[in-house]
Amino acid sequence: MRLSAVVNGAAVSLDIAPDARLIDVLRNALALTGTKEGCAEGECGACTVVIDGLAINACLMLAAQIQGKSVLTVEGLSRAGETNALQKRFVELGAIQCGFCTPGMLMSATALLARSGTPSDDEVRRALAGNLCRCTGYAAIIEAVAAAADEGGVAT
């Protein structure tokens, strides 16, 4: 089938299998390998992308479901090679260790900051509850999201 959607601000049109998962189309057909697969059952959140403002597990969604929609992946956060405020705070505040959960964390946080400019600590924790991290103990990630929110969030 023919899929037409907007991915990271650019219109894409490509042939896909009707049963192709969104994560596979992103990673293979579109070579957007920043989106990671950690569990394939929507539990770890490493594959989180933002679709029309909502944080979604790309492993649980068919690519066909993004027909006509706008998808943002981690590759779409940087502008002209420049990382955004949220990405910068992740780097500066110790939110990065192995980095495998990072794209998903960033995308869940992006969706949160787009709907709530000044989230409470509890809101941040709940927004990230579906993103597992085995390295950091979460504190630095939560702090980075809060710091980015204090600066007015992220324009996406």
Add this chain to the structure above:
Amino acid sequence: MATPFKYVGRSYPPPDASSKVSGALVYGSDLRLSGMLYAQLVLSPHAHATVGSIDTSKALSVPGVVGVYSCRNAPSTRYCRYRIVPGQPGCIDDETLFAATVRFVGDRVAAVVASSLEAATTAARLIEVMYTELPPVLSADAALEPGAALVHPGGNLVHEFDHATGALAAMPPGTVTTFTAVRTQMLHHAAIEPHTCLADFDASGKLTIWSPCQSVYGARTVVADLLGLPYNRVRVVKVPTGGSFGGKQEFILEPVTAYLAMQTGRPVSLTLDREECIRATMVRPEQRSVIRSTVRADGVLLDLEIETLLAAGAYASSSPDYAEAMAHKLTRLYRVRRYRHRGRVAYTTAPVAGGMRGWGAPDIATCAEIHMDQIARQLGMDPLDIRLRNLVHPGDIDPVTGHSVGEARVRQCLERGAEAFGWRDRAAVPPGFGRIRKAVGLACGAHKNGMLSDEFPESNTMTLKMNEDGSLDLNASIHEVGAGTVVTLKIIIAEELDVAPEIISAREADSETSPFDFGCFGSRMTYVCGANGRALAAKLRDQLIEAAAELLGVSPGILEAANGRVQRIGGTGPGLSYPQIVQGSRMHHGRDMIVTHTYIGTSNPGSYSVQFAEVEVDVLTGLTRVTQMLTAIDIGRAINREMVEGQCRGAIQAGIGSALCEEVVIDSTGRAGAGGFKSYHLVNAADMPPVTVLLVEHDGDDGPYGAKSVGEIATVPTAAAVVNAVNRALGTFMTTLPLTPERIVAALDETAEFGGRSASCA
């Protein structure tokens, strides 16, 4: 805080952090090579069975399938997935590429290689294997019973030991003897990156393996020995690791992926899914330790006797060494007059046990620290006091290893931690009588710094080169697993040479070009490799001073290096910048500024952590919430402060999980219940408590600037601190981990307060 250091002790992001937030960093499963094939494994559905006929006809007819491999057409050479160096003691060759007798649910039976992952997966489902089932052996106890089915022909007892030190003095009156049996469970490492490997066997006959492993040289040894290749024809390249925690330290996918690449002559990529990672890679071993102690009435430990029974799972792998390591921890922590530790390791038809963060230290600390609380309760002492009475002092000799514990500051950790946590006051508060019971608990832990022992030397070799512009290239077998090793080495070298860390380039390990190193385990990266980084930089600095002296025509003795220059001591005269020295030496004397150094370790002091936990337990549901944690850690020196704290917090996340919710459960047929994170629960952001990190810093040990290990010791006492807090909250004495709601409710039903409540509800 005033610091004599320019770079050491500040906070730095990992050098690849920018590419991690942009999504640009290429992990193993992101690699795509021209002509690359995909592999899919066929895993055993039975815990124990012989493999009969294998019908591959349907699989081979799937379009895109290139080959199907199993015990029918692959070599049956036995190997050990744990071997780093040839001749390594304790390695048992009991595993094959494909099993003719399957020994656990998840054992490798076959592999399909195809031009697409879809074709490989489809074909794998079409392979028909006839099995003849054998009796499963699902626990170490069952394995050692007379008449138990044999997991391997040589018997189920893999290894046993009996280590004793010290002598029993006459017991003074009033001594108390205490028994505790603690069982710790199989755990999944749960790196968010699943296991992955890519291999290519090129036309020249060279095999290249890209792996997020913890030892490129170890992968080389296992693969080259198995496939009969010279060591210089197997190149292992370390690719970014999306977490390991020990899960990628043994060579699970490298041998089979390399074999498939050799057979097909094409690059082959193999990535496991989460279920395969849980069932078919390795787990922290299930073990049970029975501890018997005799203490004087004032709490002084006289005698400690331990019996450990550990389940190796289907293949021996590292379990013999892992069990032995458990016997090398407690005498680094406590002064004991007499210590005896007997251990047995048994094969079972369960997931393969292997190394995991802490290597036996969390396992035995959990047992011992629950036991210490039991002694305290029996003597009516504060858990803090019984530990203070027995903890080692700086300079003590560990009677088991014969090594000094070094500048062991565990007592300071306990005292500072207790004060910051407010232990005395909080421990005196009763847990309450309502539905939510609240209490605090504490535990201590000891670990090591490298692998130095009577049986094993410690060393590391690195090369450092300064270029004409002053930039530096470090060539070392570095394995970054996310714990900041690369940046740690850069900081150490920067401090020693007085240059900015950013001008140092350091690639990760490549067995073709980097000098030998054992790999990233044994808490040896900072203490051993970091010490070599410092020695190496000092050697280069000496070389720069000598070259400058030659260029200036003065004696090197009157020169010193500072601020990226060599000048007269006291700063008089113009001196020469590092680039001027490198350029001048090359142009005038044909000399290169390059040094290689091999560091030989001579010490292995203790690393220590003391942790405090506050918990709230719902006596109706049995649900436990950890509401606060404090960790005081004897770090010696924090090289990268933020990363040290991050390591501590991540270690506590995993430790809470092992105390309360994480377990790879197998049912009566040997099948693991948890096939994913739906049923294997990690502590998430919403449930993670605030964690206070106290760093106890000091000089006196041989690590760079006094630094000691952190990543492993940071998780050692966590589970025990949480379990002790829960038991204090409920007045229970639970010793089987994890403390699930079911176990907690069952334990409460045994108490005087709640006994019979189930009956009254019925």
